[in-house]
Amino acid sequence: MTALLASVKNYQEAMLALECGVGIIDLKQPERGALGALDIPDIKTIAAAVAGKCPLSATIGDLPTLPDTVHAAVSNLSTTGVDYIKIGFFAGGDWPSTLACLASIHHAGLIAVLFADQEPDLRFIPLLKQAGFAGVMLDTADKSKGGLTAYLAENAIAEFVDSARNNHLLCGLAGSLKISDIAGLMAFRPDYLGFRGALCRQQQRTATLDTEAVKAVRQCLAQALLKPESLAF
Numbered sequence: 001m002t003a004l005l006a007s008v009k010n011y012q013e014a015m016l017a018l019e020c021g022v023g024i025i026d027l028k029q030p031e032r033g034a035l036g037a038l039d040i041p042d043i044k045t046i047a048a049a050v051a052g053k054c055p056l057s058a059t060i061g062d063l064p065t066l067p068d069t070v071h072a073a074v075s076n077l078s079t080t081g082v083d084y085i086k087i088g089f090f091a092g093g094d095w096p097s098t099l100a101c102l103a104s105i106h107h108a109g110l111i112a113v114l115f116a117d118q119e120p121d122l123r124f125i126p127l128l129k130q131a132g133f134a135g136v137m138l139d140t141a142d143k144s145k146g147g148l149t150a151y152l153a154e155n156a157i158a159e160f161v162d163s164a165r166n167n168h169l170l171c172g173l174a175g176s177l178k179i180s181d182i183a184g185l186m187a188f189r190p191d192y193l194g195f196r197g198a199l200c201r202q203q204q205r206t207a208t209l210d211t212e213a214v215k216a217v218r219q220c221l222a223q224a225l226l227k228p229e230s231l232a233f
Helices: 011-019 042-048 068-076 095-104 121-130 154-166 178-188 213-227
Strands: 002-009 024-027 056-059 086-087 109-116 134-138 170-172 194-195
Touching: 002 011, 002 213, 011 024, 011 042, 011 086, 011 213, 042 056, 042 068, 042 213, 068 086, 068 095, 086 134, 086 194, 121 154, 134 154, 134 194, 154 170, 178 194, 178 213
Parallel strands: 002 024, 002 194, 024 056, 056 086, 086 109, 109 134, 134 170, 170 194
Antiparallel strands: none
């Protein structure tokens, strides 16, 4: 079943998302970039409040994919109590060495984020499983030039989801998704769809989370789950 991942930027938004019954609460500061990170003390506060009530993820930030840089950030985040740690694998980074250095971190919820607008190499996905990652997701690095489906055709998205599933990894789709994207993306049966802008006032990712917008996306997702065609891909 496909869950709703709601990205939130502070304690108040996290509590709103929890009340709205989202599937995963994702901690991210959109004003700091595609994977902008919250401050560690704030993450700990939210993790303590959410513990056991809803899965919680957080990003290490828009950091270059370099071994020492990523290792230090993941180590810090692993002490906060979040269930999943999202790590961006950006173009031009040292992906193999970064994977190797993360082997020393014993956290069960490492999630790799690949960027649709940076021509991700899907042959990397089996290596994530070998490195002990729990999941992989697609996102977009540049939020000003269109969403996920503007960069990847249906066959490429299907290949991504199939590869994640074949390697027993959690699979997520995100990247400036709109409520109108839900029906089409549900055909791929990802484990979750990630939203930020569509959940906010005036559909602006840097604005405040809006209760009615969250409920609308959640309802649309629930309705799509009931349609046979969403399971037919």
